[in-house]
Amino acid sequence: xxxxxxxxxxxxxxxxxxxxxxxxxxxxxxxxxxxxxxxxxxxxxxxxxxxxxxxxxxxxxxxxxxxxxxxxxxxxxxxxxxxxxxxxxxxxxxxxxxxxxxxxxxxxxxxxxxxxxxxxxxxxxxxxxxxxxxxxxxxxxxxxxxxxxxxxxxxxxxxx
Amino acid sequence: xxxxxxxxxxxxxxxxxxxxxxxxxxxxxxxxxxxxxxxxxxxxxxxxxxxxxxxxxxxxxxxxxxxxxxxxxxxxxxxxxxxxxxxxxxxxxxxxxxxxxxxxxxxxxxxxxxxxxxxxxxxxxxxxxxxxxxxxxxxxxxxxxxxxxxxxxxxxxxxxxxxxxxxxxxxxxxxxxxxxxxxxxxxxxxxxxxxxxxxxxxxxxxxxxxxxxxxxxxxxxxxxxxxxxxxxxxxxxxxxxxxxxxxxxxxxx
Numbered sequence: 001x002x003x004x005x006x007x008x009x010x011x012x013x014x015x016x017x018x019x020x021x022x023x024x025x026x027x028x029x030x031x032x033x034x035x036x037x038x039x040x041x042x043x044x045x046x047x048x049x050x051x052x053x054x055x056x057x058x059x060x061x062x063x064x065x066x067x068x069x070x071x072x073x074x075x076x077x078x079x080x081x082x083x084x085x086x087x088x089x090x091x092x093x094x095x096x097x098x099x100x101x102x103x104x105x106x107x108x109x110x111x112x113x114x115x116x117x118x119x120x121x122x123x124x125x126x127x128x129x130x131x132x133x134x135x136x137x138x139x140x141x142x143x144x145x146x147x148x149x150x151x152x153x154x155x156x157x158x159x160x
Numbered sequence: 161x162x163x164x165x166x167x168x169x170x171x172x173x174x175x176x177x178x179x180x181x182x183x184x185x186x187x188x189x190x191x192x193x194x195x196x197x198x199x200x201x202x203x204x205x206x207x208x209x210x211x212x213x214x215x216x217x218x219x220x221x222x223x224x225x226x227x228x229x230x231x232x233x234x235x236x237x238x239x240x241x242x243x244x245x246x247x248x249x250x251x252x253x254x255x256x257x258x259x260x261x262x263x264x265x266x267x268x269x270x271x272x273x274x275x276x277x278x279x280x281x282x283x284x285x286x287x288x289x290x291x292x293x294x295x296x297x298x299x300x301x302x303x304x305x306x307x308x309x310x311x312x313x314x315x316x317x318x319x320x321x322x323x324x325x326x327x328x329x330x331x332x333x334x335x336x337x338x339x340x341x342x343x344x345x346x347x348x349x350x351x352x353x354x355x356x357x358x359x360x361x362x363x364x365x366x367x368x369x370x371x372x373x374x375x376x377x378x379x380x381x382x383x384x385x386x387x388x389x390x391x392x393x394x395x396x397x398x399x400x401x402x403x404x405x406x407x408x409x410x411x412x413x
Contacts, residue, residue, distance in 0.1 A: 042408075044408075044409070044412070045412060056361075057361055057362040057364065058325075058328040058332070058361070058362065059361060060355060060357045060358040060360075060361050061357075061361065061368065061409055062355065062357035062360075062368065062372060062402070062405040062406050062409045063355045063357055063358060063405055064405075065404075065405045065406075065408040065409045065412075066401055066402070066404050066405030066408070068408075069404060069405070069408060126332070127331075128331065128332055128333075128334055129334060
């Protein structure tokens with residue numbers, strides 16, 4: 001048994017392996033995981049094939065070959081999945097892929113977008129180092145009731 | 161004000177990096193070691209506007225921006241001659257040499273009125289600039305302007321492709337964006353060398369495999385030639401890394 005590089009804990013042949021060999025990926029996340037695995041295994045052709053034709057021109061296969069050759073993959077972490085399920089037509093996956101390249105630890109953090117094209121999940125783009133939604137801070141006036149529910153003024157309670 | 165200039169074919173300007181148009185680069189893939197060179201030009205520099213127009217503009221912070229000249233280059237260390245320079249010291253592809261060579265000494269990445277520096281021979285060059293030489297630049301106008309205009313036009317025509325390529329890398333390759341920001345902070349600007357293949361994949365009319373087959377022997381030849389050359393370490397690294405990527409790419413086909 002070979003552990004799948006994507007970190008699922010499963011056997012490669014029961015995880016990303018069949019998808020890379022041509023079985024349709026059931027979900028956007030499964031496709032994303034198989035792309036990571038393909039990179040780790042050096043299968044650059046698969047990376048190109050799973051990009052939507054709209055963005056394939058932006059993918060430099062030659063450079064990817066040399067990166068794949070030099071990089072030591074250190075693990076994949078899927079941080080958030082939005083839609084992209086078995087019944088969806090589109091979805092996004094936020095992930096972090098860690099690797100070591102030319103002596104430096106690097107992280108590829110991306111919010112990748114996926115869409116079903118002719119029934120198959122394809123990567124249609126992504127945003128590097130995505131920023132989370134802006135943090136909402138509610139300001140509590142000093143004389144307003146304290147949000148902790150004590151009934152006191154904020155300045156006499158938590159805001160003291 | 162008139163300036164005189166005559167090329168004596170000394171071959172001294174045929175050394176080191178040579179900027180090329182995209183077409184000249186691709187057409188000479190079996191001859192020149194190709195790379196993409198991104199050069200930052202600070203706001204306020206004389207050539208800022210023309211470079212922003214021919215290349216792209218990158219925002220740095222809220223108000224600052226920097227023009228980026230993006231050009232394919234024949235990427236050679238200053239000590240190595242152009243592969244097309246024949247042993248007799250003349251150009252072996254004179255009839256179809258790149259437009260960059262044809263327009264010399266003028267330079268279309270500068271405004272037409274800002275060319276006088278280009279007419280001062282650099283150290284060691286044997287350009288003729290005395291009273292014997294013909295007038296080539298008169299009242300800030302180039303006298304015979306066909307080559308200059310043709311090169312400028314070709315640069316303008318390729319701008320949309322370069323911009324799509326640059327925008328793609330700036331958005332998706334944080335290391336490129338970081339490198340450009342770093343160079344832009346230097347008072348006189350700086351440059352970054354990137355793989356040429358990233359632009360080839362954006363040219364639908366060019367087959368990557370055919371390109372790689374032409375380019376690979378050039379890169380491996382130069383990787384051997386520059387091994388151990390103290391002034392060419394980064395060139396050597398580039399030839400080796402690019403060649404390795406191409407080899408693996410071709411193997412897999």
